[in-house]
Amino acid sequence: MRKFSKLNIGSAGIPLSTPNKNTLNGIKHVKTLGLDSMELEFVRNINVSKELAPQVKKESEKNDIILSCHGQYYINLNSKEKEKKEASVKRILSAARRAYESGAFSMTFHGAYYMKENPEKVHKVVKDALISITKTLKDEGVEIWVRPETTGKVSQYGSLIELLKLSQEIGMVMPTIDFAHLHARENGKLNNYDEFCKILQTIEKFLGREGLDNMHIHFAGINYSKKGELNHLNLKDSDLNYKDMAAAWQEYKIKGVAICESPNIEKDALLVKKEYNSQKKMFEQDSITPEFDKSQKAKGKYSRYKIGGGKRTKP
Numbered sequence: 146m147r148k149f150s151k152l153n154i155g156s157a158g159i160p161l162s163t164p165n166k167n168t169l170n171g172i173k174h175v176k177t178l179g180l181d182s183m184e185l186e187f188v189r190n191i192n193v194s195k196e197l198a199p200q201v202k203k204e205s206e207k208n209d210i211i212l213s214c215h216g217q218y219y220i221n222l223n224s225k226e227k228e229k230k231e232a233s234v235k236r237i238l239s240a241a242r243r244a245y246e247s248g249a250f251s252m253t254f255h256g257a258y259y260m261k262e263n264p265e266k267v268h269k270v271v272k273d274a275l276i277s278i279t280k281t282l283k284d285e286g287v288e289i290w291v292r293p294e295t296t297g298k299v300s301q302y303g304s305l306i307e308l309l310k311l312s313q314e315i316g317m318v319m320p321t322i323d324f325a326h327l328h329a330r331e332n333g334k335l336n337n338y339d340e341f342c343k344i345l346q347t348i349e350k351f352l353g354r355e356g357l358d359n360m361h362i363h364f365a366g367i368n369y370s371k372k373g374e375l376n377h378l379n380l381k382d383s384d385l386n387y388k389d390m391a392a393a394w395q396e397y398k399i400k401g402v403a404i405c406e407s408p409n410i411e412k413d414a415l416l417v418k419k420e421y422n423s424q425k426k427m428f429e430q431d432s433i434t435p436e437f438d439k440s441q442k443a444k445g446k447y448s449r450y451k452i453g454g455g456k457r458t459k460p
């Protein structure tokens with residue numbers, strides 16, 4: 146499986162500004178924009194044909210663009226209807242196969258609904274299904290990370306802890322960490338530097354450094370209610386604190402892919418990449434932004450996580 150040297154920020158699907166919109170042009174355009182990754186959006190159907198897949202892989206390698214994949218929406222591994230459950234398994238398998246043929250390193254999806262059942266029971270159902278799915282893929286030589294995503298609604302299976310446990314339990318499974326979903330799921334919490342650091346710290350606790358060196362992230366502006374996610378927004382229209390999020394990413398020196406799912410796709414991807422790079426400079430120069438200074442350093446929080454010579458000082 147692929148090893149990463151940095152965090153590759155990119156777009157959820159073909160950038161809107163791509164001339165002559167198709168997957169191959171999308172990859173080229175991601176490069177032109179100065180982004181590093183693109184997610185293949187198989188959310189409604191698998192829109193890369195078997196014939197096109199090797200060309201997609203080649204184009205991504207040529208342009209040094211990392212590809213990930215979002216599997217289909219219509220998945221519920223906890224469905225009580227046998228046909229629906231079987232269809233869900235089939236959708237995960239077919240998206241994973243085509244994503245792998247297209248050169249994607251990871252395939253994400255929303256795993257299940259609780260259906261008002263005990264979360265522990267649902268965890269076991271999802272776990273058993275994913276053990277069987279990953280075995281099938283392994284037997285076929287399909288080398289791709291199978292990644293259930295942290296979900297935005299409280300009715301959906303996929304809390305951070307559930308997915309970290311699942312990742313410990315199954316070799317080919319790692320989580321997709323959707324920061325906007327976590328924020329919405331917790332009804333507005335998980336939105337400052339300390340809280341973002343906590344998320345990353347928890348990942349490291351369960352999965353070790355590998356968890357932080359092999360990340361599949363989603364972010365977006367988001368609108369939510371008590372029940373969680375309502376819809377995605379552009380960052381400027383939402384309260385997601387992307388500056389603190391980028392600072393926490395720098396602090397933990399995470400690697401992998403971070404995909405922007407705002408409606409404006411590439412614009413917010415570029416905004417976050419710019420913020421991430423400027424945070425990097427600040428971390429390197431050991432200085433921090435004025436807002437950051439006020440909100441974090443004053444509380445003594447910044448120094449808790451400060452990196453000294455590459456070693457983390459534990460809080």
Ligand SMILES: [Zn+2]
Nearest residue numbers: 215254255294
């Ligand atoms: Zn998703």
